[in-house]
Amino acid sequence: MMSLMSFSELLSRDIHNARINCQDVRRQQLKCAEFWLILPAELECDALCKEKTLHRVLRNVNSQLLVVRPDLNVAAFEDVTDQEMQSGKGMLFSIHCYKTTTPLAGLPVAFTVQVENKSYYMCCERECGKMIVRFKEGEVPKEISGESNFIFFKKTFTSCCSQAFKFEYSMEQGMFLAFEEEGYLRKLILKKLSEDEVDETMKISLCKFSQNENHNL
Numbered sequence: 001m002m003s004l005m006s007f008s009e010l011l012s013r014d015i016h017n018a019r020i021n022c023q024d025v026r027r028q029q030l031k032c033a034e035f036w037l038i039l040p041a042e043l044e045c046d047a048l049c050k051e052k053t054l055h056r057v058l059r060n061v062n063s064q065l066l067v068v069r070p071d072l073n074v075a076a077f078e079d080v081t082d083q084e085m086q087s088g089k090g091m092l093f094s095i096h097c098y099k100t101t102t103p104l105a106g107l108p109v110a111f112t113v114q115v116e117n118k119s120y121y122m123c124c125e126r127e128c129g130k131m132i133v134r135f136k137e138g139e140v141p142k143e144i145s146g147e148s149n150f151i152f153f154k155k156t157f158t159s160c161c162s163q164a165f166k167f168e169y170s171m172e173q174g175m176f177l178a179f180e181e182e183g184y185l186r187k188l189i190l191k192k193l194s195e196d197e198v199d200e201t202m203k204i205s206l207c208k209f210s211q212n213e214n215h216n217l
Contacts, residue, residue, distance in 0.1 A: 048098040048108050048144040056206040057091055060179055066188060067091045068113050068135050070120055075135055075188040077179050090115045092209050096140055106153030106168060110140040123150040124169055124190055131175060131190045147171055157203050166202040178202040
């Protein structure tokens with residue numbers, strides 16, 4: 001009789017433990033469900049959201065202005081007369097600044113410019129194995145959830161030159177906006193920057209259009 005009671009107690013205990021284990025498994029499942037419900041919201045925090053837009057002209061180290069000519073498929077730094085400055089045609093940029101959760105990478109920005117009542121955005125494309133800077137008709141979105149070929153990271157040019165900047169292409173680390181001489185043109189390009197190198201062709205100042213003065217973003 002004692003042996004039979006011991007077996008019953010043992011069976012009862014095992015059933016009780018099994019119920020507890022099932023409850024633990026259920027609680028773990030609920031925790032997992034809560035995790036997956038929360039995860040998308042966390043991922044949304046990594047999306048870039050447009051915070052503000054500034055209007056500036058872009059000057060290189062030679063004080064030349066960046067001018068976009070979509071009809072010629074050319075963007076280059078040029079000497080500009082006062083009369084041309086007043087027109088602002090192809091040289092007054094809207095700099096769209098986005099919020100970021102990784103500020104050490106730099107401030108994410110996008111560039112658009114108005115030409116003949118049309119808006120063009122700056123982007124980069126690979127052509128024949130080389131990255132090319134393009135200006136395409138259209139606007140940039142208010143929110144960006146993934147990688148974009150029109151986002152650049154604004155960084156201070158050097159620690160002792162805080163009023164000038166360099167712009168790193170977001171999809172290729174170490175590639176920066178710069179200019180290269182091609183005949184009489186100083187064309188806008190993407191250029192690789194070696195570690196600890198200072199390249200003056202990448203130095204860009206942002207100036208207010210009306211007052212023509214440097215302005216830190």
